Amino acid sequence: MTYLLLWIVTFIAFTPIDAAEFKIKPKDIRITINQQATFNLTLDEDIKVPVNVSFDIPHPDLLKIEPKYLIYQKKSQVMIKVFGINPGSLVVSANVTPANQTIFTQAFVRVTIEKSDTLYHISNIVGWIYFLAWSISFYPQIYSNYKRKSVVGLNFDFVSLNIVGFLMYGLFNCGLYWIPEIEEEYFNRNPKGLNPVQLNDIFFSLHAFAATAFTIAQCFIYETGDQRVSTTARIIHGIFTTIILVSVILSIINYLTWLDFLYYCSYVKLAITLIKYVPQAYYNYQRKSTVGWSIGNIFLDFTGGMLSMLQMILNAYNYDDWWSIIGDPTKFGLGFFSVSFDIFFLIQHYALYRHNEEKVIDIKG
Structure with missing residues (x-):
């Protein structure tokens, strides 16, 4: 009986009596060092007993807040000032005591302190340039196929892996965004996170899938020589298909969430990005030629990869967040890996096989 009474008292003490809620707007603030910005902390209804509000600052060396403490009882809105001290990013959360009268899960703000606003805009420009470079990079190969009325020289393993990769990337982006x-x-x-998918990610993945599908359609129309998708590539596709089908089944029976399924799609895309250039590089080596493999595509891909890494370095410097590269090297590593293959393709085209002509004999894939 004593335990029952204790449970009832505890339940009453920690159950919200009113539906009053604390909210912070805006949710994101960007400032430079020594700059000031503001956000509003709002209580949307009156409460019975005054509550104390304080702010949890994970890195007080980065940011200063005024006022630090507040007392609320009536419905009201207070403007809070933030001052940037050092570069970095953090989430500032409101703590409320006693906590039984209010809801404050949305009472947080993401603050980014940068060294230079100019670097921020340069980074954005770099981002749009590499986005355009990667988007346009599909067309030199499409034009080359059309001009030659042939796809001899374009490795079918590369194309088949590419379309599966962009399909997985598109599924991830569309699912998480829409x-x-x-x-x-x-x-x-990730209650205090941002959706990692933006509208330009949607456009790029769908556009890339459509452009690759068009390239595959050219493979059915134009001269192909003796090319085919290799047995190795078929086995790899079988492994990826099995992973996706098992993930779908596990999601349907609620063993996995659909978010987990999308993560598995992204892992497949990651794996494909790591291996997709290998068949084309080996195919060029077999033929001792890069004829049919558009060098314009490589230049644009190289530009996009270099600018992608440059943007990461600019952001790491501007926010003093080198851990974004060191601690999570996937994006930087993929960019570096792609650029390395682009350099190898350029060497093949301009140094190793630059004297070879169209008459080169095709090699079976």
């Missing part, structure tokens, strides 16, 4: 239930699951796991 399906509310999946986005909600993401925010349940």
